[in-house]
Structures are given as structure tokens and as C-alpha cells.
Amino acid sequence: AVATLATDRALLLLGVPGTAKSWVSEHLAGAIMGNSTLIVQCTAGTDENQIRYGWNYAQLLAKGPSQEALVPTPLYRAMQEGKLCRLEELTRMGSDVQDTLITVLSEKMMPVPELNTSIYAQRGFNIIATANNRDKGVNELSSALKRRFNVVVLPLPGDMAEEVSIVSRRVGEMAGGLDLPVPKNVGEEIARVLTIFRELRSGATADGKVTLKTPSGSLSTAEAIATVISGLSQAAWFDDGKFHAEGLAPSLVGAIVKDPVQDKVVLEEYLETVLKKRSDYAGYYAALNAAI
Numbered sequence: 001a002v003a004t005l006a007t008d009r010a011l012l013l014l015g016v017p018g019t020a021k022s023w024v025s026e027h028l029a030g031a032i033m034g035n036s037t038l039i040v041q042c043t044a045g046t047d048e049n050q051i052r053y054g055w056n057y058a059q060l061l062a063k064g065p066s067q068e069a070l071v072p073t074p075l076y077r078a079m080q081e082g083k084l085c086r087l088e089e090l091t092r093m094g095s096d097v098q099d100t101l102i103t104v105l106s107e108k109m110m111p112v113p114e115l116n117t118s119i120y121a122q123r124g125f126n127i128i129a130t131a132n133n134r135d136k137g138v139n140e141l142s143s144a145l146k147r148r149f150n151v152v153v154l155p156l157p158g159d160m161a162e163e164v165s166i167v168s169r170r171v172g173e174m175a176g177g178l179d180l181p182v183p184k185n186v187g188e189e190i191a192r193v194l195t196i197f198r199e200l201r202s203g204a205t206a207d208g209k210v211t212l213k214t215p216s217g218s219l220s221t222a223e224a225i226a227t228v229i230s231g232l233s234q235a236a237w238f239d240d241g242k243f244h245a246e247g248l249a250p251s252l253v254g255a256i257v258k259d260p261v262q263d264k265v266v267l268e269e270y271l272e273t274v275l276k277k278r279s280d281y282a283g284y285y286a287a288l289n290a291a292i
Contacts, residue, residue, distance in 0.1 A: 001028060004150040005084070010105050010127040012090070012149035018220020019154040021130035022088060028128060029084045038074040039086040042093040048100050051075055051093075052110060065114040075127075079110060082122030087129040091138045098145055101127070105148040134218070156201075156220060163194055163221055170225050171232070180232045183243040190228055192284065193248065196275075197224050200256065200266070205274055212274070213266045217258040227251040245283035249291040252284075257292065264292060 004011045005028065013021040029036035040051060049055075053076050059069035078085035090098065104110055108121040129149065132138055157163035167190050175182050199205050201219040203212050217223070227248065234247035257263040267288065275285040 001152045004152070005032060005126055005128070008108070008126070009150045010129065010148060012146075012151045013128065013130045013154055014133055014151050015154035016134045016156065016218045016220065017132055018218050018222035019156060020222065021154055024154065025086050025088070025128045025130050029086055033083050033124075035083060036086065038078045038083055039088060040074050042087055042089045042091075044092055044094070046093045046097055048097055049073075051097060051100050053112065067115065070112070070115070075104070076110065076119065078127075079104070079108075079119055079121040079125050082124035084125075085127050087127060089132065090129040091131040091133075091141065093139065095139050095142055098139070099142055102145055102148065105145075156218075160191075160194065160198065160206075163198070163224075164191055166221055167194060167224050167228065171228050174225070174229050175232055178229070178233070180229075180236050181241060182232065183235065183241060185243055186228070186232070189231070189243060189245075189248065190224075192245075192281065193227055193252065194224055196252065196270075196284070197255075199274065200270060210273060212270055215256050215258065215263040215266045217256065217263070219255065223255045227255050245287040246290075249284070249287035252288060253291045267292060 001011055001013070001024070011028075013024055015021055026036045029038075040046070050073060053073055054071040055065075056069045056071055059066070063069060072080070075085045075087075077083075087101075104121075105127065108125065109118050110121075111118045131141070157166060164187075168187060171186065171190065172182060174180075195206065197219040199212060200215055203214045204210065205212065230251035231243060231248035234250075235241055235243040239247050253267070256267050271285055271288055275281045275288070278285075
């Protein structure tokens with residue numbers, strides 16, 4: 001990613017929801033430019049005016065098209081100032097709007113036909129885009145646009161120990177910021193939560209002996225962090241500091257059951273075929289059954 005941004009190639013961070021694409025994008029822009037706020041949040045309703053430039057319609061009606069009436073977008077300002085622009089959720093935009101970036105990326109130039117002129121990007125300008133490759137509402141990037149990006153795929157952690165380390169570190173940082181005490185057993189509970197997440201998202205138990213249905217959500221590392229932080233908050237404010245399955249269960253159900261019909265069946269089957277047979281998960285079996 002850093003090597004890409006040292007060239008004139010744009011960077012596309014690709015992955016499933018919850019793989020820290022936005023986090024990486026923000027920190028890269030902040031570290032390189034000292035400014036990560038030139039950002040366009042792409043949605044299904046994003047149009048060309050929000051990508052290229054817009055107009056102050058009062059000035060436009062009074063004086064006609066002029067530089068004073070033009071309203072620069074974050075992308076426009078990044079080109080003018082030679083900075084990095086972040087495009088969040090690029091695949092949320094329609095394909096026709098996405099393709100307005102082709103000229104910007106290939107020629108580092110944006111035409112302004114209303115003023116019979118163009119703006120040319122200053123040295124240092126580049127784009128960091130993020131995109132989901134598995135989600136509802138995703139619009140495929142055209143081959144013409146895709147080949148103008150260097151793509152870095154951010155996968156979910158492949159190793160259990162690595163994921164436990166990531167979640168433990170981030171939970172510790174967030175708990176400190178929120179003034180939440182961290183009980184001694186937090187490491188054990190993180191490992192249990194992640195075991196549940198990893199088995200459900202992979203569609204098989206850790207030993208590979210039982211095949212499972214997978215829920216509709218991604219059950220990402222980010223969701224595991226949010227689940228544990230929610231459990232710590234519950235423990236601190238309502239359970240006398242006791243961090244246990246009962247406090248984690250509502251957040252676990254919220255992370256797993258995105259579709260109230262389909263995902264509930266998936267979770268119920270997992271409870272009966274897997275957790276019920278594990279003595280060290282007895283608390284989770286009871287708490288999750290009560291929560292759903």
C-alpha cells in the first residue's frame with residue numbers, strides 16, 4: 001500500500017466488511033499528509049457533483065458559471081493542494097458515477113467544461129479507495145476503472161492466535177479510553193467469542209469434524225472487538241465488574257443474527273450441535289439460548 005502511494009497509482013483496499021479498510025485508509029492518509037479529512041463517503045445516492053464539483057446556485061443564477069460559483073469537492077481540493085483523497089465504499093456508487101474517476105486517475109486532470117478549463121493535480125495528489133467485495137448493494141467496478149488501481153486485499157486473520165492478539169490489543173486500548181476496567185478473565189472470554197465467530201463464518205468446527213451453516217453477516221474481527229467492549233461495559237455498569245457469558249450474550253446474538261429468520265436458525269443449530277457438547281461453553285449455551 002505504501003509503495004503504491006509512492007507512485008502515481010491509486011490504491012484500492014478491498015475486503016469484506018470489518019477488515020479495517022477505513023482504519024488503514026485513515027492512518028495512511030494521516031501519516032503521509034498529516035490530514036485524513038479529505039474524504040468522500042460513497043453511497044447509492046452519490047452523484048457526479050459530489051465527486052467532481054458542485055455549484056453555489058445563488059451565485060450561478062446571479063452571475064452564471066464562474067470560479068466563485070464553483071463548490072469544490074474533497075477530490076477537487078486534493079487535486080488543487082496535492083494531497084490524498086479518501087473514497088469510502090467505492091462500490092456503493094453506481095457504475096456510471098464510478099467511471100467519472102477514470103480521467104482523474106489516468107491523466108491526473110479534471111475537465112470543467114462549464115468554465116472551458118481543466119484543473120491539473122499538483123504533485124502529491126493520489127486516491128485511497130475502500131471497497132467491499134461481499135455485501136448487499138455492491139456495484140462491480142468496471143475493468144477500465146479497476147486497472148487504474150493497485151489492489152491490496154485485507155483478509156480476515158487466518159490464524160486464531162493472531163486474531164486473539166489483535167482483539168486483545170484493541171480491546172485494551174478502547175477500554176482505557178472508555179475508563180472500563182479489564183477483568184483478569186478477559187483473555188479467556190475473547191478466545192471463546194472468537195472460537196464461536198471463526199467456526200460460524202468458516203462453516204465448520206475448529207477440528208473440522210462438524211459442518212455448520214454460515215450466517216449472513218461477516219462476523220469480522222471488528223465485530224468481535226465491539227462484542228467484547230459491549231460485554232465489558234455491561235460488566236462495569238450492571239454486573240458488579242463480573243465479565244461472563246450472560247453479559248456477552250446479547251451482543252453476541254446481535255453480531256450473529258442479522259437476519260431474524262435465517263440467522264436465528266443458524267445460531268440455534270450451532271448451539272445444539274456444538275456448544276451443548278462442550279462443558280467449558282455451558283455458560284454460553286445457556287446465555288445464548290436465553291438471549292434468543
